[in-house]
């Protein structure tokens with residue numbers, strides 16, 4: 001009897017130790033996973049190079065390097081020092097053209113003035129183009145964001161376009177107002193662009209591509225999704241926001257059209273200051289003229 005009781009106690013103890021060990025493993029994994037997501041991956045920028053050929057691209061633009069950055073979310077665990085490092089990193093890539101696809105701020109409106117000299121340091125000899133995103137609107141100071149970008153040398157394209165000219169040939173950059181808080185107008189954004197001209201559309205929310213595909217646009221650059229920000233291996237993102245439900249990451253060709261869409265994972269974070277299995281991204285597009 002005594003021996004049985006002792007045996008039961010032993011079994012209970014070993015079960016308790018097993019459960020204790022298991023919870024320590026889970027707790028350890030959660031703590032180290034959170035620390036990794038907060039301290040390491042959030043700043044571990046991936047520079048992705050994408051080679052794209054277009055039949056409508058004038059050959060004089062072959063080899064042009066377009067760099068895209070998106071979703072800085074200044075103020076939400078994204079500091080002036082982080083921005084300064086980003087400027088150096090982007091400039092080292094020597095872009096010909098720089099595109100910023102929205103969400104400059106999260107809650108860092110008061111940082112805009114001191115960040116202007118840094119934003120001015122982004123170098124792109126053929127042009128810097130920008131749009132605003134839903135978080136710029138949510139800050140309640142969209143015009144302040146637009147002014148900052150303009151003062152920093154960005155051509156802010158809200159339902160309008162601009163061109164880059166080389167040896168008498170033009171390519172166009174069009175930009176849309178935000179889908180969630182603004183009044184986007186595709187027709188207005190493309191107004192005056194000859195149908196046959198090579199055109200890149202900047203639209204914060206990638207799902208716009210389904211509508212943009214009905215127009216003569218060659219490439220759409222978007223952000224907004226942050227790639228999901230937290231991606232479970234073999235499952236995918238735990239959440240993608242409205243406007244990034246159909247498309248949330250990478251290169252896609254929109255069905256039934258020639259439009260290619262690229263969704264950049266962004267630089268900063270929103271809501272939770274974590275990234276897991278979803279590194280921040282700078283995209284380098286090396287564009288070429290397709291051989292006919």
Ligand SMILES: [Fe+2]
Pocket residue numbers: 071073102103133135224225226266270
């Ligand atoms: Fe964003």
